[in-house]
Amino acid sequence: MSEQKRLFFAITLPEESRQSIIQWRADTFPAEAGRPVAAANLHLTLAFLGDIGEEKTQALMQQAGRIRQQAFSLTLDDAGHWPRSGVVWLGPKQSPRGLLQLAELLRSQAARSGCSQSPLPYHPHVTLLRNATHPVSLPPRNFSWSLRVERFALFQSVFAQGRTRYQQLADWALTQERV
Numbered sequence: 001m002s003e004q005k006r007l008f009f010a011i012t013l014p015e016e017s018r019q020s021i022i023q024w025r026a027d028t029f030p031a032e033a034g035r036p037v038a039a040a041n042l043h044l045t046l047a048f049l050g051d052i053g054e055e056k057t058q059a060l061m062q063q064a065g066r067i068r069q070q071a072f073s074l075t076l077d078d079a080g081h082w083p084r085s086g087v088v089w090l091g092p093k094q095s096p097r098g099l100l101q102l103a104e105l106l107r108s109q110a111a112r113s114g115c116s117q118s119p120l121p122y123h124p125h126v127t128l129l130r131n132a133t134h135p136v137s138l139p140p141r142n143f144s145w146s147l148r149v150e151r152f153a154l155f156q157s158v159f160a161q162g163r164t165r166y167q168q169l170a171d172w173a174l175t176q177e178r179v
Contacts, residue, residue, distance in 0.1 A: 004051040006157040009064065009106045010043040011074075011099075012168070013126065017145045018042050021076075021090065025128050028139045034088055034132030041166050044074075044091075044126050046152060047106035049115045056113055057169075061154060063109045064172055071174040072098030076126065077144040081136045088132045089125035093141075099124055102152060102174075150174055 013021070022039045049060065078093040092099070103122050111117045129136075153171035157164055 004053055005057065006051050007049040007057060007060075007169075008155055008157065009046040009049070009110075009152060010155055010166075011046065011149050011152055013042050013044070013145075014147055017076075017147055021126070021128070021145060024143060029088065029129060029136065033134075033136050034086065034129030036129055037127050038163075038165075041164070042126055042128075043155070043166065044124055046103045047110050047115075047117070049110050052115060056115070057154075060109065060113055060115075061170055063113075064106065064152075064154065064170075067102070067105055067172065067174075069102055069105070069174050070098060071148060071150040071176055072096045073146060074099060074149050075144055075146045077141065079128075079138050079141075079143075080125075081132060081138060083133060083135070086131045086133045087125075087127050088129035088136055090128055090145075091123070091125035095124050098174075099149070106152075150176070 018039045021042060022036075025036060052060075074096055075092055075094075076090050078091050079089065080091070081088050100122065103124065107117050107122065151171050151173050154169045155166045156169055158167055
């Protein structure tokens with residue numbers, strides 16, 4: 001039996017955006033609002049795979065490598081709080097079609113490979129704070145980060161020494177639009 005790894009497909013944020021978001025979060029939310037997600041861990045999940053073995057991982061990586069989809073632009077200009085899961089998030093008011101298509105493709109491939117997928121509709125977001133179980137006052141909607149999404153990646157969630165780190169295992173380029 002091969003060792004199981006906790007995996008997910010995601011979009012990484014450019015370093016510049018991550019630093020800017022971290023600063024904005026510090027200026028916007030009080031320390032007691034929740035536990036801040038480390039800058040290096042900021043990402044936008046496309047499909048959560050759960051704990052899977054090497055064989056299934058290889059199959060999903062092969063399928064991901066066959067995806068032919070155009071790069072797209074994404075604007076993070078909305079925020080919210082899910083009190084039940086204790087998450088404060090940042091996301092797009094309007095999800096670009098490319099993002100929804102990519103997530104749907106990865107989620108359906110994962111489901112066909114036996115990775116259970118949430119029955120809830122896909123809600124693209126970047127988790128800013130965890131353990132935010134008390135009401136959090138959300139900022140006025142006067143913030144926005146725009147990024148060009150040209151790649152997506154497979155990550156492993158590694159829990160060690162009381163911390164969760166996300167380790168990138170592989171990544172794939174999206175196709176560039178023809179001019």
